[in-house]
Structure formats: C-alpha cells, structure tokens
Amino acid sequence: MKFDFKKITEELIPVFDTAGLESINLYKKGLKIEIKEDGSPVSNGDLKVNDLISKKIKELTPEIPIISEETVNIKVKNKNSIFWLIDPIDGTKEYISGKDEYTLNAALVVNKKPVIGLVGVPKKNQLFFSYGAGKSFVRQNGTEEVISCKKKNKRTSIIAVSSSNKPSEIIMDKLKEYKVSSITKVASSYKFCLIADGTFDIYAAKERANEWDYAAGHAIAENAGAIITTLDKKPFLYGKEDYKNPSLLILRSKNLND
Numbered sequence: 001m002k003f004d005f006k007k008i009t010e011e012l013i014p015v016f017d018t019a020g021l022e023s024i025n026l027y028k029k030g031l032k033i034e035i036k037e038d039g040s041p042v043s044n045g046d047l048k049v050n051d052l053i054s055k056k057i058k059e060l061t062p063e064i065p066i067i068s069e070e071t072v073n074i075k076v077k078n079k080n081s082i083f084w085l086i087d088p089i090d091g092t093k094e095y096i097s098g099k100d101e102y103t104l105n106a107a108l109v110v111n112k113k114p115v116i117g118l119v120g121v122p123k124k125n126q127l128f129f130s131y132g133a134g135k136s137f138v139r140q141n142g143t144e145e146v147i148s149c150k151k152k153n154k155r156t157s158i159i160a161v162s163s164s165n166k167p168s169e170i171i172m173d174k175l176k177e178y179k180v181s182s183i184t185k186v187a188s189s190y191k192f193c194l195i196a197d198g199t200f201d202i203y204a205a206k207e208r209a210n211e212w213d214y215a216a217g218h219a220i221a222e223n224a225g226a227i228i229t230t231l232d233k234k235p236f237l238y239g240k241e242d243y244k245n246p247s248l249l250i251l252r253s254k255n256l257n258d
Contacts, residue, residue, distance in 0.1 A: 005108070005131040008060050009116050012106065013127065013139070015056040019049040019104055020122030023089065031096060041092055046070055050088035053106055057084055064108070067243070069212045077241035082110050085238070087212040091188030100124055101187040107215035112237040117219025119189050128193040128220045136196055136224035149225035149252045152198040157181040158256045161191045161200040163208075174204045174231060174249070178256060192217025195252050196224035203250040204231060210243045227251040 023045045031043040050070045057066055067078065068086035084106060089095050091102035100123035108116035119128045128147070130136040136147050160180045167175070167183065175183065180202060186194060192214070194200050215238055222228050228236050231247040 003061065003108075005116050006135070008108070009118065009129055009131040011060055012053075012056060012118055013129065015052055016104055016106075016118055016120040016127055016129075019052040019088075020120045020127075022052065023049055023095065023102075023104070023122055027095065027098065033096060041096060042070065043089075043092065043096060045095060046089045046092055049104055050086060053086055053088060053104070057086075057106065061108075067212065069210070072212075072243070074243065078239060078243060079241070081112075081239065082108075083239070084108055085114070085212040085215040087189070087216070090213055091190075094187045099187070101190050103188045103190050103193075103217075105189055105212065105216035107212075107219050109211075109215060109238045112239045114215040114219035114222075114238060117216035117223070119193055119216045119220060121190055121193070126193075128196065128217075130220045130223040133223050134225075136220050138193070138197060147197045147220075147224050149196060149221070150198045151201070151252070151258065156257075158201045159184065160202045160204070161186050161194055162203065163187065163191065163205065167204075168206060170206060170231075171204050175202065178202055178251075189213065189217035192221045192250065195226055195250050196221040198252065201252045201256045203248070205248045206231075207245060207247050209245050211238050211240065211245060212243070214245055214248070221250055225253065227254065 026045040033043045066084040087105040095102035104120035106118050107114040117130045127139045158180050160175050160183045162183050165185050228250050231249050
C-alpha cells in the first residue's frame, strides 16, 4: 500500500478544527458523563470527537483499521502492521473540569512507528501535526510554522515536563541524570508538543497509559527532532498486542544545553 502522508494529514486538519470547536460547544452546553468499566470517565464530547475523526479517516483510508480508545475491544489482540490510533480526547478529566490542556489525537502507525500525528489543543487554539522527519508544524491564530525542538528563549536551565507534581523516585533519579533544574506539570499529550516546540527539554515516565495516548504526540516530537526511547534506552515501538506502553524517555536533543 502506498500512501501520501502529507495529503492525508492536510485533509484531516479541517476535521480536527471542527471537532475541537464541537468539544468546546458541548462542554458549554453541559456534558453527559458516564463511567467506563475501567473506572475512567467518558463524555458525549469524547464520543462526538471520536465519530468526527473516525468518519474522516475511514473516507481517506478505508483499508486501514482504526483503533480508538472509545471503541477498542481490549481483549482482541492487535495483529496489524498498519493501523490508526485515535484518542479523541486525551485528558478527559481536564476536559470535564473545564481546563485547557486536553487534546484531540490521531496517529498512523506503520511497521511499529507513528508516521503521521495530529494533536489538537482546542482551548489554546493550537493544532500540532506531522507527516515525516523534519515535517512537524504548529498552527495557531491563523499562522503555521515549522517546529524543530529548538530551545525556546535563551534559557540556560534544563527543564522537565511531567504528568505529576511529585514524580516517583525512579523518575526523579532519571531527571537528575540530565541535571534538570525544574519540573512543570502538564496534562495529556500536550507534553509531547511542548518538547517538539522547544518549551521543555525532557519528559520521563514509568510504564503507563496505552498506545493511543502517546502515538500522535510521539510522531510530532520525533519528527521535530526529539529522541524517544524507553527509560533503559530501548526503541519505543507500537503495535503491541495489548496496547500497553512501556516506560518513556523523551529528550529534546542529544545535548540539552544546546
């Protein structure tokens, strides 16, 4: 199968804009919330975004299976070498509570690597997307720019992003290895994008979440120049039968002082 990754990505951008606005409108109207079997919440906003993005992907690539957080049967093993991963709203708790760091996510995985990634951040009016090495972009307030993990500002300190205010001892030890001077908590896959655009230098995490939580942000950060591995420096790959993520280490560059 031969695909035009750039064309597919560009044709998905409008639906991400539409789905992002829809997520905001549904929140304003008052969300309908249910609790899933795993104890996590899901809202009608998650489901609507999932429907909009999935429908467009089916139009563009009808032959490629879609694995979405909201429709996946976790008991069925993933045997695909090419597939879409969708997390319609990553950071559902943030979304439900009216915060602005939730994201809309879709990634195309080919031979264990995410090659396309789109991450919408509706409340910040941002859309990050990528379709190949050196081809990561952010659209914001009508402008589009290439992002390349280049350090933002002329700071001399090394700063980490984390999903927790108090990372575990294992993670703190890893951050000390890289002489991190401060840690900022950020929710959802937005963390990946903030490394891709040079806001932060490093993100380390123990085994957590599922492949659809990471894949879109992974594509954007890695294609922008980030180095992404497990904590023990093994390749971070997708297409595991149970969708579970291993540990994660994202470095903005080889030399974080650059």
